[in-house]
Amino acid sequence: MDEKWLKKLAAGQAVEEVQSGMVVGLGTGSTIYYALLKLGERIREGLKIVGIPTSEETEAIAAEQGIPLSTLAKHTAIDLTIDGADEVDANLDLIKGGRGALVREKIIAHASKRLVIVVDESKISKVLGANFSLPVEIVQFNWMATQRAIHPICGKSTLRGAGRKPFISDNGNYILDCHFGEIPHPAQTELQLNNIPGVVENGLFVNRADKVIIGTTSGIQIRTKGEVN
Numbered sequence: 092m093d094e095k096w097l098k099k100l101a102a103g104q105a106v107e108e109v110q111s112g113m114v115v116g117l118g119t120g121s122t123i124y125y126a127l128l129k130l131g132e133r134i135r136e137g138l139k140i141v142g143i144p145t146s147e148e149t150e151a152i153a154a155e156q157g158i159p160l161s162t163l164a165k166h167t168a169i170d171l172t173i174d175g176a177d178e179v180d181a182n183l184d185l186i187k188g189g190r191g192a193l194v195r196e197k198i199i200a201h202a203s204k205r206l207v208i209v210v211d212e213s214k215i216s217k218v219l220g221a222n223f224s225l226p227v228e229i230v231q232f233n234w235m236a237t238q239r240a241i242h243p244i245c246g247k248s249t250l251r252g253a254g255r256k257p258f259i260s261d262n263g264n265y266i267l268d269c270h271f272g273e274i275p276h277p278a279q280t281e282l283q284l285n286n287i288p289g290v291v292e293n294g295l296f297v298n299r300a301d302k303v304i305i306g307t308t309s310g311i312q313i314r315t316k317g318e319v320n
């Protein structure tokens with residue numbers, strides 16, 4: 092089974108949790124793409140929801156699929172958000188931001204009653220940072236000074252897109268991919284990074300996911316907050 096199929100499997104299972112009347116946070120990425128297709132299908136069959144997108148990319152796909160869209164100005168709470176992740180550890184803490192939408196994703200996650208994460212099995216790791224660099228969104232103004240200030244914490248980082256054209260987030264900012272290696276204390280690291288002037292947000296999502304749905308070659312695995320994983 093290829094990775095796409097595993098993503099589709101996990102995304103399809105998450106969409107089964109969506110019920111008419113819900114305000115649904117719509118994550119970003121190639122796994123969420125399948126959730127958006129499935130939601131579109133269910134809407135054409137009569138499901139009534141409002142979606143709040145976490146990126147311009149998701150907004151465009153959701154609009155194509157006929158998903159009615161809204162904002163947090165109109166809906167102060169989100170019933171359920173479905174989003175992807177780049178890495179998931181045993182506590183269901185996450186690294187996100189591989190597609191550069193981490194700021195909006197964290198805002199939407201924070202406003203959500205439930206956050207369900209959908210991944211294929213390659214995203215599971217014992218310790219965050221082992222397989223994926225941590226994205227940190229920073230303002231463009233004197234960004235090298237921000238990078239220098241980050242280095243005592245993470246050691247080394249790369250400006251996303253450097254050498255070609257720097258990647259610009261939906262919020263007009265740069266992203267540094269920070270090569271920590273393992274991040275043994277993600278809660279502490281999340282706060283430390285956000286305390287540096289110039290840092291807008293980082294991709295550590297600590298204690299936010301309620302459930303992780305994993306597409307594996309032997310079927311779906313579900314991990315929920317509070318259970319021993």
Ligand code: 5RP
Nearest residue numbers: 120121122175188189190192
């Ligand atoms: C975007 C994200 C994505 O959820 C994460 O990168 C996973 O993406 P994909 O499903 O394409 O592997 O955090 O900012």
